[in-house]
Amino acid sequence: MKRAIIILLVVAVMGMWGCKKKEEPPAERVTPGQPFQHTPVMIPQGSPTVVVPDEVKGAWSAVKLKVTDKEANTTREVTVQIGDEYSIPDTGLKIKIEQFLPDFKMDGLTITSASNEPNNPAARVIIYESGKEVFRGWLYSKFPTIHPFTHERYSITLVEGIKKKS
Numbered sequence: 001m002k003r004a005i006i007i008l009l010v011v012a013v014m015g016m017w018g019c020k021k022k023e024e025p026p027a028e029r030v031t032p033g034q035p036f037q038h039t040p041v042m043i044p045q046g047s048p049t050v051v052v053p054d055e056v057k058g059a060w061s062a063v064k065l066k067v068t069d070k071e072a073n074t075t076r077e078v079t080v081q082i083g084d085e086y087s088i089p090d091t092g093l094k095i096k097i098e099q100f101l102p103d104f105k106m107d108g109l110t111i112t113s114a115s116n117e118p119n120n121p122a123a124r125v126i127i128y129e130s131g132k133e134v135f136r137g138w139l140y141s142k143f144p145t146i147h148p149f150t151h152e153r154y155s156i157t158l159v160e161g162i163k164k165k166s
Contacts, residue, residue, distance in 0.1 A: 050099055050124065051112040059116055060100045061164040063123045065139075067091070068155040077159060082123075091154055094131075098124040100161050104140065123158050125149075 068075045080086040085096040101113040104122035121141035135149045139158040
């Protein structure tokens with residue numbers, strides 16, 4: 001009997017010891033006059049500037065886009081010349097291709113192309129619906145889900161750039 005009581009006491013003490021809440025170390029407090037040890041993230045102020053390198057200027061003539069009708073579950077590809085507007089038949093949408101960069105790169109407030117190779121193709125577009133601007137931004141061929149054109153019925157993505165024929 002004594003042995004059973006001792007075993008129960010040992011189990012109870014071990015159980016309470018094992019359930020003891022571990023305490024977190026206290027958070028560091030910054031006192032007035034003490035230097036703050038945080039390195040700030042610098043976010044550039046202003047609007048980005050697009051710089052098209054000389055080797056890219058005039059090397060690309062158009063872009064190929066994929067237009068998907070989510071309701072009808074249909075997809076079609078259209079080719080639009082850089083600088084032109086194109087009304088997408090039977091959609092009420094019109095797209096203007098402002099610029100194309102074959103190797104999109106952003107450094108601070110400068111957007112440019114790292115090369116003339118299609119490593120990261122991107123097209124700067126404006127999309128209108130019934131004459132009203134509904135999207136202005138970049139479409140990325142390899143990363144179509146980054147800042148995509150969102151619409152309840154239609155999806156427009158960049159397929160590729162088309163080089164000018166020599």
